[in-house]
Amino acid sequence: MxxxxxxxxxxxxxxxxxxxxxxxxxxxxxxxxxxxxxxxxxxxxxxxxxxxxxxxxxxxxxxxxxxxxxxxxxxxxxxxxxxxLKNVAQCNVSERSVFWAGLRNVDACKMAASQGYSGMEFLIGIPGTIGGAVAMNAGTCGQEVADVLDWVEIMDDCGVVTRVDRRNLNMTYRSGGLPADAMVIRACFRLMPSTQSEVSIKHTQLLLERAKGVRLPPNVGTAGSTFKNPDPGVSDGRKAWQLIDAAGCRGLCHGGAMVSNEHANFLINKGHATPEDLILLGENVRRRVFDFCGVLLEWEVKIIGDEPSGANAVLLRKKN
Ligand SMILES: Cc1cc2nc3c(=O)[nH]c(=O)nc-3n(C[C@H](O)[C@H](O)[C@H](O)COP(=O)(O)OP(=O)(O)OC[C@H]3O[C@@H](n4cnc5c(N)ncnc54)[C@H](O)[C@@H]3O)c2cc1C
The missing domain is CATH 3.30.43.10 (Uridine Diphospho-n-acetylenolpyruvylglucosamine Reductase, domain 2)
Structure with missing residues (x-):
């Protein structure tokens, strides 16, 4: 690069x-x-x-x-x-647990378990941080962050922090509904008293279920599900992976990027993929699915940064 x-x-x-x-x-x-x-x-x-x-x-x-x-x-x-944000253990675990946004989900889940609080176990296997989980309204196994979030604190670009109630966020499937450019600093989750052993058992069950669901080859790069599941009304209830599969894209390659054989909605880096290999392959999948059934898949993965044309050689833009 x-x-x-x-x-x-x-x-x-x-x-x-x-x-x-x-x-x-x-x-x-x-x-x-x-x-x-x-x-x-x-x-x-x-x-x-x-x-x-x-x-x-x-x-x-x-x-x-x-x-x-x-x-x-x-x-x-x-x-x-x-x-x-660094992964530091700034938190206060109780029925209203407050976590620093830079904390990794797995660490937050383990802290809740160690204090005997239940409700956020679904986050145990989702990589990333509390801030990312709120921004993406991350979820699995029928639960998502919106179900347990009480409030978030967001910082504006002057450094002013505001607390926003969950009901004032427009949280939808894989979207935290945050105001534009909002930076989540802390998030408060509503949890229920339980016991450490009960929560730990749930963690183990969820991790085993996830491991059974997608077995990727070791050391491949991935960002999990690439595309959002379409509205069931437009896709006859079929999920993104089913449409990708039916359109014949499983195993499709471009450069070092590949549509996973193990999970058709995962794009993987076989080791030498460039970001552009992954983006072109993803766009190819979208086109093929559209040609096949008329459904235009929406990227769940965020594509960020400058084109590889040397755009960063130009003088940096000022904020605003
Ligand atoms: C193997 C694998 C499995 C996965 N499984 C799941 C799954 O089951 N369910 C699921 O929902 N996702 C899943 N994902 C996707 C991903 O882990 C989640 O979307 C996660 O919540 C992203 O968090 P992050 O901290 O890594 O965010 P990043 O990838 O760093 O950022 C993602 C977006 O969130 C924004 N963001 C990050 N932090 C903040 C903050 N503090 N304030 C405001 N915006 C912020 C970024 O600007 C960016 O737009 C999986 C990914 C992988 C690699």
């Missing part, structure tokens, strides 16, 4: 010595797709106050990422600041 000539950018000097920043970072190393361009700058704040102070002085466009388990980052990279 092309490097970003960071030092020639005027904004480099503004941020170079700012604590928590690093430059020209290859994002593929963090992405579950195992590929992706470089970020001009990655900033990881220690806490809310640090993040607020940074957002007040930063003039570059910002992209917020969590576990990078639902993104394809184009080869041109991200010509602004990627903000990644």
């Amino acid at each position: 092309p490097h970003i000539d960071t030092k020639s950018q005027p904004q480099y000097l503004e941020l170079a010595n700012y604590p928590g920043t690093s430059f020209d970072v290859p994002l593929g190393q963090y992405s579950t797709m195992k590929c992706g361009g470089h970020a001009f700058c990655v900033y990881s704040p220690k806490n809310v106050d640090d993040l607020a102070a940074f957002r007040r002085i930063n003039t570059l466009p910002e992209t917020l990422l969590g576990g990078l388990s639902n993104v394809i980052i184009r080869s041109g990279g991200i010509s602004g600041v990627v903000i990644r």
Whole structure:
């Protein structure tokens, strides 16, 4: 992937010595797709106050990422600041459990279990962070974040934090309904008292079920389900994987990208895929499914970053 000539950018000097920043970072190393361009700058704040102070002085466009388990980052990279919240155990577990958005789902679930609280077990096998889970309204096995969320705290680009009740978010299937550019800082989940052993048993059952459902070859990159399941009314109740399968796309390849043989709605990186291989293959699948049954699949995976045309060589845009 092309490097970003960071030092020639005027904004480099503004941020170079700012604590928590690093430059020209290859994002593929963090992405579950195992590929992706470089970020001009990655900033990881220690806490809310640090993040607020940074957002007040930063003039570059910002992209917020969590576990990078639902993104394809184009080869041109991200010509602004990627903000990644650290996986720190800032939380308060009770019937109204408050989790820091950078916390990984698996760690949040284990904390709830250790205190004997039940309700968020479905998140145990979903990679990524609490912030990403809220933003995507992540879910599985008939449950989603919207079912247990009480409120979120979001930060605007001046560093001001506002608490928003779940009822004021337009949460729908795989969408958190957040206001544009809202950064989730903390999320409060409604849980029920249980026991550590009962919650741990549920975790084990769910993880076993998931492992039985999709057995991917070891070390492949993936972002899980690529496309949202269409409205049952337009697809005769068929899920995205069924339409992809019926359209003959299982096993289809482009460069190093492939439609998984194990789960037709998973695109996988066989080891040498570029982000553009994955995007072109995904678009090919959408076209074939549309030609086959007239249903246009919608990407669930977020495609972000610049085209590989060297767009990041131009001077960085200012925020707004
Ligand atoms: C093997 C595998 C299995 C998966 N299984 C499931 C599944 O069963 N169910 C499911 O729903 N998903 C599944 N996924 C997809 C993915 O794990 C979820 O969408 C997850 O919630 C994404 O969280 P993340 O922290 O990785 O977000 P990222 O991938 O980093 O970001 C995704 C989006 O969320 C936004 N975002 C991230 N953090 C914040 C924040 N703090 N505030 C505001 N916006 C934010 C980003 O800007 C981006 O638009 C799977 C992925 C993989 C690789």
